[in-house]
Structure formats: C-alpha cells, structure tokens
Amino acid sequence: MRAxxxxxxxxxxxxxxxxxxxVRKNNRGAAILYALNPAAxxxxxxxxxxxxxxxxxxxxxxxxxxxxxxxARALTALAVWAERWSPSVSVDPAGGGLExxxxxxxxAAHLFGGETAVAAQIRDRLVEAGxxxxxxxxxxxxxxxxxxxxxxxxxEGCIASDETVRSLLAPLPVEALRLxxxxxxxxxxxxxxxxxxxxxxxxxxxxRRFRDGDGVDLVQRLDQALGFAGEALTPVRPPPKYRAxxxxxxxxxxxxxxxxxxxxxxxxxxxxxxxxxxxxxxxTLTGFRSDxxxxxxxxxxxxxxxxxxxxxxxxxEAGLGRLELGFGLDALMLTADAVEAMTARQGALETEAExxxxxxxxxxxxxxxxxxxxxxxxxxxPVESWLPERAERWRPALGRSPTTRxxxxxxxxxxxLDPPEPVEAIAELPDGAPARFTWRRLSxxxxxxxxxxRLSPEWWRPxxxxxxxxxxxxYRVEDDAGGRxxxxxxxxxGREYSGAAEERAPSWWMHGVLS
Amino acid sequence: MTPSPLYAPGVFPERPAPLEEACAAGSGDGxxxxxxxxxxxxxxxxxxxxxxxxxxxxxxHGRPYxxxxxxxxxxxxxxxxxVEALWALEQALRSGAVSLALGAVNAATLTQTRRLDFxxxxxxxxxxxxxxxxxxxxxxRRRWRISTLASAVDPDDARAPGPARLTAxxxxxxxxxxxAWMLEQDDETHRLRLADRxxxxxxxxxxxxxxxxxxxx
Numbered sequence: 001m002r003a004x005x006x007x008x009x010x011x012x013x014x015x016x017x018x019x020x021x022x023v024r025k026n027n028r029g030a031a032i033l034y035a036l037n038p039a040a041x042x043x044x045x046x047x048x049x050x051x052x053x054x055x056x057x058x059x060x061x062x063x064x065x066x067x068x069x070x071x072a073r074a075l076t077a078l079a080v081w082a083e084r085w086s087p088s089v090s091v092d093p094a095g096g097g098l099e100x101x102x103x104x105x106x107x108a109a110h111l112f113g114g115e116t117a118v119a120a121q122i123r124d125r126l127v128e129a130g131x132x133x134x135x136x137x138x139x140x141x142x143x144x145x146x147x148x149x150x151x152x153x154x155x156e157g158c159i160a161s162d163e164t165v166r167s168l169l170a171p172l173p174v175e176a177l178r179l180x181x182x183x184x185x186x187x188x189x190x191x192x193x194x195x196x197x198x199x200x201x202x203x204x205x206x207x208r209r210f211r212d213g214d215g216v217d218l219v220q221r222l223d224q225a226l227g228f229a230g231e232a233l234t235p236v237r238p239p240p241k242y243r244a245x246x247x248x249x250x251x252x253x254x255x256x257x258x259x260x261x262x263x264x265x266x267x268x269x270x271x272x273x274x275x276x277x278x279x280x281x282x283x284t285l286t287g288f289r290s291d292x293x294x295x296x297x298x299x300x301x302x303x304x305x306x307x308x309x310x311x312x313x314x315x316x317e318a319g320l321g322r323l324e325l326g327f328g329l330d331a332l333m334l335t336a337d338a339v340e341a342m343t344a345r346q347g348a349l350e351t352e353a354e355x356x357x358x359x360x361x362x363x364x365x366x367x368x369x370x371x372x373x374x375x376x377x378x379x380x381x382p383v384e385s386w387l388p389e390r391a392e393r394w395r396p397a398l399g400r401s402p403t404t405r406x407x408x409x410x411x412x413x414x415x416x417l418d419p420p421e422p423v424e425a426i427a428e429l430p431d432g433a434p435a436r437f438t439w440r441r442l443s444x445x446x447x448x449x450x451x452x453x454r455l456s457p458e459w460w461r462p463x464x465x466x467x468x469x470x471x472x473x474x475y476r477v478e479d480d481a482g483g484r485x486x487x488x489x490x491x492x493x494g495r496e497y498s499g500a501a502e503e504r505a506p507s508w509w510m511h512g513v514l515s
Numbered sequence: 516m517t518p519s520p521l522y523a524p525g526v527f528p529e530r531p532a533p534l535e536e537a538c539a540a541g542s543g544d545g546x547x548x549x550x551x552x553x554x555x556x557x558x559x560x561x562x563x564x565x566x567x568x569x570x571x572x573x574x575x576h577g578r579p580y581x582x583x584x585x586x587x588x589x590x591x592x593x594x595x596x597x598v599e600a601l602w603a604l605e606q607a608l609r610s611g612a613v614s615l616a617l618g619a620v621n622a623a624t625l626t627q628t629r630r631l632d633f634x635x636x637x638x639x640x641x642x643x644x645x646x647x648x649x650x651x652x653x654x655x656r657r658r659w660r661i662s663t664l665a666s667a668v669d670p671d672d673a674r675a676p677g678p679a680r681l682t683a684x685x686x687x688x689x690x691x692x693x694x695a696w697m698l699e700q701d702d703e704t705h706r707l708r709l710a711d712r713x714x715x716x717x718x719x720x721x722x723x724x725x726x727x728x729x730x731x732x
Contacts, residue, residue, distance in 0.1 A: 357562065357612065360610050360611060360612040361562075361563065361610075361612035361613075363610065363612070364565075364606060364607060364610040364612045364613070365590070367606055367610075368592060368603055368606060368607075371599075371602070372592060372594065372599060372603065376592055376593055376594065377590065377591075377592050378590070378591045378592070378593070379589070379590055379591070380581040380589060380591075382581065388580075388582070391581075391582060392580065392581045392582065394578075394591060397590055402563040402588035402589075402590065403588060404585070404586050404587060404588045405581045405582055405584065405585045405586070405587075406585060411583075412580060412582040412583035413546065413577070413580055413583045414546040414549050414550060414579065414580060414583045414584060415545055415546050415549065415576050415577030415578065415579060415580060415583075416577050416578055416579075416580035416583070417577040418577070418578060440542070442542075447665070448666070448674055448675055448676045449674065449675065449676075450669075450672065450674075450675035450676055476675070476676055477676070478665065478666055478676040479543075481541070481543065481663070482662070482663040482664045482665045482666075482680070483541075483543035483544070483663050484546070484663065484666065484676055484679060485543075512546075512577055512580060512583070513543065513545055513546040513576070513577060514546055514583070514676075514679065515546045515547055515549065515550035515583075515679045515681075515700060
C-alpha cells in the first residue's frame with residue numbers, strides 16, 4: 001500500500017522492507033497468519049502459521065488484525081472499478097474471494113491497443129490506485145491465475161496465447177493450479193513438483209493415486225488451466241447488454257467536463273437501442289476515478305425511451321454534482337440497466353392527443369423523480385380496506401398512469417390526518433355525537449353533526465402493538481366557525497367497554513378536515 | 516356568522532388566470548382552500564393535478580385524501596424546501612401535462628412567481644400558490660383569501676352539515692375590483708358554484724335581491 005501524504009511519522013508497517021502480516025483467529029482461537037507481505041514471505045513465513053511460531057522465527061515481524069469483510073468489500077469495489085476494461089469482472093472465488101479479480105477481455109483487448117498494452121495499463125492503473133498486483137493474460141482463468149502469481153518476472157504482465165500456455169505453465173510449481181495444501185503435499189510426495197511434471201501422466205492414473213478424491217480435483221484444475229475444461233465465473237454485476245464507454249489520458253476533475261463527455265455517451269448508447277428497436281427504462285452512469293474508486297448516478301424512466309436529449313436532461317436533474325469526482329475521472333461508462341422493446345407498449349389510448357398528453361405526463365414524472373427521488377413523486381393507489389387510513393396507499397408515480405377515485409358515497413375528508421390526533425370531546429350521550437371538542441388546544445362548539453358511520457375493526461389484521469382493535473364511530477361535525485371535521489370515537493360503550501378499571505375508556509380522535 | 520363581509524361584488528371571475536394565489540384565513544380552512552384550488556381548473560379538464568408541499572405542511576394540514584377528492588387524478592410531491600416546490604411547480608406548468616399545479620409555498624419572491632406565471636402561460640395550465648399570508652409581492656393575477664362558512668341546509672337532515680360553503684375573498688386582482696363571494700360545493704359534481712343566497716335561510720335577509728348571478732350583496 002502506498003501512503004499518499006506523510007502527515008504523521010512513517011508507519012513501519014507501510015515499509016515494504018519490513019516483514020508484515022495480517023493475523024486472525026482460527027476456529028480453535030489461535031492467532032494465525034492470514035496474509036503476508038513479500039518481505040515476510042522471503043523470511044520463510046507462510047500463511048496459516050501460528051503467530052507464536054512466526055514471532056519465534058522473526059521477532060521483528062509486524063502484525064495487525066485482519067478484517068476479511070473490509071477486504072471483501074474493497075475487492076468488490078475494485079472489481080466494479082475494473083469494469084472500465086471489461087463488462088464482465090468477477091471476484092476470484094478461491095481463497096475466500098479475497099485474492100484476485102478475473103477480467104473477461106475476450107474481444108476487448110484491441111480497444112486498448114492490444115494485449116500487451118492492456119495488461120500494462122491494468123498494472124499501471126492499479127499501482128496508481130495504490131494496489132500492487134500481478135497481472136497475466138491467458139486463454140483460461142486457471143492459467144491466468146497461475147501466471148499472475150507465479151509467472152516469469154513476478155507476474156509483470158505475462159501474456160499466454162493458446163500456443164504458449166502449455167510451455168509457460170510447465171515450469172510453475174503445482175501450487176499454481178489452485179490446489180489445497182493437502183493435495184500439494186501429496187503431489188510433492190510423488191515427486192510432482194512442477195506443472196510440467198503432470199503433463200506426461202495419464203489422467204485416470206493420476207486421479208486414482210491421490211486420497212479422498214483429491215486427485216480428481218487436481219486433474220480438474222489442470223484441465224481448467226490448460227483450457228480443456230470450462231470454468232464458469234460469476235461477475236460482480238451482470239454485464240449490461242447496452243453500454244457506452246469512454247476513457248481518456250488526463251483525468252477530468254470538473255462537472256462541466258463530465259457533462260461534455262456524457263453528451264457523447266448518451267448519443268453512443270442511443271444508437272444501438274434505436275437499431276434494435278429497444279428503449280431503456282433505467283440508466284447508470286459510472287465514473288472511474290484515478291484513485292481506484294468508482295462513483296455512479298442512476299436515472300429511471302416510467303416508459304422505455306432512447307432520446308439522448310431527454311436522458312441528458314434527466315441526468316442534469318438528478319444532479320451530476322452528486323458524482324464524487326475525487327482527484328478526477330479517467331473513464332466514464334453509461335449502461336442501460338433495464339431495456340424493453342419500444343413496440344411492446346400497450347396502445348390503450350384512444351386519440352393522438354391523449355397519447356401525447358400521456359407522453360408529456362410520463363416525461364414530467366421522470367424529471368421530477370430524477371431530481372426529487374422516487375419516493376417523493378407519488379400517486380395514490382386504492383386499497384381494499386375498511387379503515388380510512390388504509391384505503392389508500394401512496395406509491396411512486398414512476399411508470400404508473402394517473403387514476404381517479406369514484407365517488408364512494410360516504411363523505412370523506414379532503415385532508416386526512418394520519419395518524420389521527422387525540423381530541424378531548426364531550427358528548428351529550430355516551431354513544432352520541434360530540435357537543436363540544438378541543439383539538440389543537442382550541443375548544444369548539446359543535447353546531448351540526450352527522451353520524452355515526454360505524455366502521456368495524458379488521459380483526460384479521462393484527463395491530464403492531466397486539467392490542468385488540470375496536471369499533472370506530474365516525475361523525476361529520478361542523479363547529480360554530482364553519483369548520484367541518486371528521487371525528488371518531490374508538491371503542492363502544494357496553495360491548496367493548498364495561499367500565500372495568502383495566503379497560504381503556506373509549507376515546508375521541510380527529511381524523512381529517514372536510515371541505 | 517360570516518368571517519368577512521360579502522362586499523362589492525362584481526362578476527365572479529370563473530375563468531382562472533394562469534397564476535393565482537390563495538391562502539387560508541384560519542387554521543381550520545385548509546380543506547376549503549384545497550376545494551377552492553381544485554375548482555380553479557378549467558371545466559372539463561381531465562389532466563391530472565400536481566400538488567407539492569413540504570412535509571411540515573402535510574403534517575400540519577393533513578395529506579390529500581383520494582376518497583375525499585373524487586374525480587381528481589392527483590400526483591403528490593412532498594418536498595423538503597420551498598425551492599424544490601417552486602422547481603416542481605415550474606416543471607409541471609411548463610410541461611402542460613397537468614390541469615393544475617398546486618403548491619404550498621411560503622414567501623416566494625416576485626421573480627419566482629413571475630417565472631411560474633410565464634411557465635403556466637407556456638404550458639396552458641393553471642398554477643396556484645398557497646402561501647401562509649398575502650403580504651409579499653407576487654406576479655399572481657389574483658390573490659384570494661379562503662375561509663369556511665356554515666354549510667347550507669341539508670334538506671334531509673337539518674341537524675347534519677349540508678353542502679359545504681366557503682367565502683372566497685378576492686384581495687387583489689389585476690384590473691379587477693376586489694370582492695367576496697360565497698361559494699357552495701355541489702354534492703354531486705363536487706365543483707364549487709356561486710351559492711344561491713335566496714335559497715338559504717341564514718343569509719337571505721342580508722342585502723337586496725337583483726345581483727346578476729345570485730351573488731350575495
């Protein structure tokens with residue numbers, strides 16, 4: 001790791017000349033070495049050794065506790081960053097997924113000036129981002145894994161082709177085949193030290209000679225390295241079908257620069273969609289920072305579209321300023337995350353004017369959503385429920401068309417107080433309409449009242465506090481100032497309240513204001 | 516009984532201006548204000564209504580409730596700041612996709628309301644700003660103050676609240692004389708119309724007959 005600005009005395013752990021190890025507890029509670037720097041390896045330490053043994057061998061070994069979860073997070077973030085070279089990047093599942101990345105560069109190397117150039121670029125960018133890595137290119141993931149770790153020159157850009165992969169792998173130790181320690185030990189015992197030693201062995205005999213099926217594993221790994229057996233990798237993010245991409249030499253550090261490039265990207269992305277008759281419903285802009293991080297911004301649309309101008313506008317509404325540019329971006333990628341056929345749109349609309357109106361409404365909702373967020377542009381959705389506060393749910397308006405309510409007959413408030421607010425009320429009869437009530441500290445005299453409208457509790461829906469829900473009697477009341485309110489009494493005298501001390505007396509609530 | 520006298524009526528301006536302003540006279544007048552605002556749509560305009568308000572406003576007055584607003588296709592944009600609300604209003608008005616853009620915005624400046632006025636003309640929509648008071652400068656053509664009135668008599672049940680009534684007071688109108696009108700909500704269409712004071716027992720005694728469209732004098 002590279003220290004960016006020495007503001008404090010140099011940490012001896014950061015000096016690559018000092019042996020350094022990360023330590024974690026194994027399942028028996030003993031501290032074991034989990035990761036080593038080259039100096040520690042050169043001193044003869046190895047992974048899995050107990051810390052006590054290691055310190056006995058190298059007393060000046062520097063140890064720090066390992067944080068595998070943070071490692072995994074960092075590696076996944078790095079994998080996303082590496083999508084600048086390939087849409088399909090996976091985290092190496094071997095070694096607990098903490099060790100390496102696989103980039104599928106099939107058919108992509110020429111975009112970066114050839115295989116040698118791209119390997120050098122990947123290595124240089126990683127060093128700039130503070131990550132020293134071995135880089136190798138090979139026809140199979142297994143061979144690339146081996147060459148990146150054990151290849152000539154310490155994995156400094158080793159490139160194998162179909163013709164050379166066999167000879168390049170031959171001198172490497174058998175560990176390079178991604179084998180567990182037990183298999184490696186057995187192979188050693190048979191005198192099989194290098195991968196090349198395995199080539200003349202008959203496969204069936206090789207597999208049989210090892211214990212517990214380890215040989216099958218060995219053969220499988222060998223075949224995977226040589227490309228005889230396939231190997232499925234799971235990319236960190238599914239590779240998008242539509243993707244526009246741009247990289248440049250000098251990092252761009254300002255929003256204007258990003259916007260200028262985005263203008264080109266939207267046009268690049270729109271063209272193939274038009275060609276295929278597709279439209280995008282969601283777009284993500286990913287910026288690749290020179291420090292190894294990524295930053296992204298997404299916009300969503302209610303209906304599929306491919307108008308580059310509208311996309312650009314949506315990204316502006318969503319706020320390009322939200323992108324964290326850091327020390328600058330050196331690549332930008334625009335992907336279509338949700339793609340739909342443009343022709344699949346249902347033509348339920350009757351006239352051209354209505355279609356145009358629906359179109360402009362959808363565009364408005366897209367724009368509002370891009371700026372305010374999906375949960376802040378809402379449309380009501382009717383719900384089958386007796387309870388007034390449940391009879392309507394506000395859902396994101398994105399992708400939905402407006403609906404109107406039929407007149408339900410019963411008069412309902414224009415503005416609903418949710419949750420209802422407690423009210424002090426006096427009724428002439430215990431189960432009658434209120435004669436006077438105090439709401440928000442103002443006492444009001446009721447001049448007219450209508451009710452009750454009795455709503456029974458939905459016994460099949462338990463309340464979160466597990467209290468039995470009680471009947472509500474709703475009243476429309478008018479006070480002497482002309483205000484009209486929707487009040488209810490929760491709980492019935494007699495049936496639900498007998499006057500016993502442990503029972504809650506029926507109480508009054510303000511649920512809404514009528515016009 | 517009436518919070519403000521119904522005075523000097525000209526003809527009630529039925530036809531909405533591109534941008535109007537309306538405030539509630541008191542704390543209980545929020546629902547009347549919404550009912551009045553919705554009546555400022557052009558007749559027969561089926562485009563949806565956008566309403567934007569801060570969360571604080573929605574907490575104080577309540578949230579619009581679909582079952583109480585039949586026939587209105589509502590889009591609600593709860594916002595955090597007045598600037599967001601104004602931006603949403605302008606977008607909606609300019610797009611021409613809504614019949615009415617309704618915003619509970621306090622203390623909009625003259626420049627901001629001018630922008631809204633312009634956007635409303637461009638989109639062919641009605642914009643209605645609902646501030647707390649009507650003190651500031653505004654480019655709105657009309658500025659209203661809305662208060663509830665005792666409801667009309669329910670023919671079936673005299674003790675129940677009847678059709679809703681409210682006073683719409685035109686505080687300032689460009690090229691129009693200020694005035695106050697009593698409006699009544701039609702129980703079937705839910706639209707507001709001028710209340711027929713002659714049919715009402717409470718107000719029949721006030722003023723004289725003969726105003727052109729049944730206006731209270």
